[in-house]
Amino acid sequence: MKMNRCTGIIILTGICYPLVNGFAPVTVWYSNSHSHVHVGKKGPLGLQAENGSAANDERSCDVLVLGSGPAARAAASLFSKRGDRNVILADKNFDKPWIPNYGVWQDEWEAVSERYSMCGIDTLNSINRKWEMTDCYFGGSFGIPTEERFRVNRPYWRVDRIRLQDVLTNHNCYEVIKANHESKMIGLNLFSPPDSLVHDENGSTIRLSDGTVVKAKLIVDCTGHESKLISKNPEEDGNVEAGYQIAYGLTADVEPLEEGGEFGDCIGPYDKEAMTLFDYRTDHFVSDSVEEKKATADPTFMYAMPLSGNEIFFEETSLVARPAISFQECKDRCMTRLEHLGIKVLKIKEEEFCYIPMGGPLPARDQRIIGFGGAAAMVHPSTGYHICRALIAAADLVDAVEMEFKEFEENGIFNPNRAAANAYNALWSPSNISQRNFAVFGGEFLMKQNVVGLRGFFNGFFRLPQEMWAGFLAGWPGLPNNEKHESWAVRMLFGVTFLSKLPPAVAADMLFSIITTSLSGTALIQSVTPLFGNPLGYVYKESKKQAGDVAAKSEAKQMMTKSDVVDFLPVEFNESSAK
Numbered sequence: 001m002k003m004n005r006c007t008g009i010i011i012l013t014g015i016c017y018p019l020v021n022g023f024a025p026v027t028v029w030y031s032n033s034h035s036h037v038h039v040g041k042k043g044p045l046g047l048q049a050e051n052g053s054a055a056n057d058e059r060s061c062d063v064l065v066l067g068s069g070p071a072a073r074a075a076a077s078l079f080s081k082r083g084d085r086n087v088i089l090a091d092k093n094f095d096k097p098w099i100p101n102y103g104v105w106q107d108e109w110e111a112v113s114e115r116y117s118m119c120g121i122d123t124l125n126s127i128n129r130k131w132e133m134t135d136c137y138f139g140g141s142f143g144i145p146t147e148e149r150f151r152v153n154r155p156y157w158r159v160d161r162i163r164l165q166d167v168l169t170n171h172n173c174y175e176v177i178k179a180n181h182e183s184k185m186i187g188l189n190l191f192s193p194p195d196s197l198v199h200d201e202n203g204s205t206i207r208l209s210d211g212t213v214v215k216a217k218l219i220v221d222c223t224g225h226e227s228k229l230i231s232k233n234p235e236e237d238g239n240v241e242a243g244y245q246i247a248y249g250l251t252a253d254v255e256p257l258e259e260g261g262e263f264g265d266c267i268g269p270y271d272k273e274a275m276t277l278f279d280y281r282t283d284h285f286v287s288d289s290v291e292e293k294k295a296t297a298d299p300t301f302m303y304a305m306p307l308s309g310n311e312i313f314f315e316e317t318s319l320v321a322r323p324a325i326s327f328q329e330c331k332d333r334c335m336t337r338l339e340h341l342g343i344k345v346l347k348i349k350e351e352e353f354c355y356i357p358m359g360g361p362l363p364a365r366d367q368r369i370i371g372f373g374g375a376a377a378m379v380h381p382s383t384g385y386h387i388c389r390a391l392i393a394a395a396d397l398v399d400a401v402e403m404e405f406k407e408f409e410e411n412g413i414f415n416p417n418r419a420a421a422n423a424y425n426a427l428w429s430p431s432n433i434s435q436r437n438f439a440v441f442g443g444e445f446l447m448k449q450n451v452v453g454l455r456g457f458f459n460g461f462f463r464l465p466q467e468m469w470a471g472f473l474a475g476w477p478g479l480p481n482n483e484k485h486e487s488w489a490v491r492m493l494f495g496v497t498f499l500s501k502l503p504p505a506v507a508a509d510m511l512f513s514i515i516t517t518s519l520s521g522t523a524l525i526q527s528v529t530p531l532f533g534n535p536l537g538y539v540y541k542e543s544k545k546q547a548g549d550v551a552a553k554s555e556a557k558q559m560m561t562k563s564d565v566v567d568f569l570p571v572e573f574n575e576s577s578a579k
Helices: 070-081 106-117 161-167 290-297 327-340 387-411 416-427 430-448 451-461 466-474 488-501 504-520 523-528 550-562
Strands: 036-040 058-066 087-090 103-105 127-131 133-137 150-152 156-159 173-177 184-187 190-192 197-200 203-207 213-221 243-254 274-279 301-306 311-321 345-358
Touching (some): 070 087, 070 213, 070 387, 087 213, 103 466, 106 156, 106 387, 213 387, 290 451, 311 327, 311 345, 430 504, 430 523, 451 504, 466 488
Parallel strands (some): 058 087, 133 274
Antiparallel strands (some): 103 156, 127 156, 197 203, 243 311, 243 345
């Protein structure tokens, strides 16, 4: 159930750093400057851009996007194509190829692609493997035979990451500066070093690592969950500490199991025409061994994508934990499982070390920098799904900000504070926050479970009507089946129905968690009942002008003017001060 995977270390800066080579870099047109790439024809604020510029210069734009992962390039693309804005994207790792193995449900990717096709961006064909069905293994508990396969008849696709990166890059609409920001948030809208990032009434000015100074009406931070620019709201009810999805993965050629070098229909137990989403079995460990006890207490599962011929992607994954499980533990379990299944690895083509913070506090209100993607805590708190959520939300982000740009075009007034608030409210409306709080509870419950509890949980989960469980996994407006989770009433129906599908022991544990969570705060109750109203959103509230008591000041002015002993007015009570 993971959306962000890569060879190397991931998510920290919004782009992946490969440990192995093997993929050609994205083709772009380089400018004469070593630090700038020109991939767009529009210059800043309507001026024609040249082929880049030298370092230590000053640039202007409507929107500056920080980062160069899927969220960043999607936002930059849509601001340019959908909003026709002058956009600069800044990231020193812009040239690095994406390495994650992105897995998506077919209907979700089609929904994303429909939105992007309206802007002339073809994401639908950024797929290199399709499976018509998805398999799971939950055997070993609750009377389920170890070898029993649970088949989910919902198609699953693998994103062609190189093609998607190309699609979100090479459409002549935004400029790239290959440099990072150097600022660190030290308080709400305050940053260090001094003058590295400052706000004024017209926008923001930021200094990049190559010396370039960019003046932008808005800055969108897509540098990941551990952004240095975004203030968070840890004290608010429902904002719990992040959990972590950790996984070790490998793309490998494996040895055929049949004579003559033929594979038949399976690689080990895994059907070549199905994507295996979960294998939570632990029969590959010696009974009562230390390893089995560890795997029971801190569960991991196998995720398998048969690619072509004898090539397959395996990943041993800890769904969500706090603290995180070790990468070495995941790798050791992966190799033990493959050996038990009789799968012999001939050649490892890629290794992947997956680190995904899930959940965590939402962005603080009233901040000027717009967090997006991981920087806005948009990763699904229970599953780690992200890419479809980020891509579909980018369109909503752009639409919200466009209202402010149109106000500027019509009346010459641009309010960056209002634009930022509108952007955040489009991402985290009260309704969406309430839905997220429900998913946060799910993530917290999953972290409590040992492998027995997780087998029972997911065996019941996938026995729900598909639109119910699919809506929970989507968890974002605009994705298919999300309407099954958008209101408190349908979430309550989901919860009651889900409890009826669970083994009694798991259902009892969930009821206990519901009670204890509800006693400690209102977020869960608010998400499944009409009690306590809606969570506080991000709607813009104009700051009150500090005019003081105008009547008193006016009276003082009149009296001092008439006074025979007052020679001057200490404060000029002019017309503007009374407004």
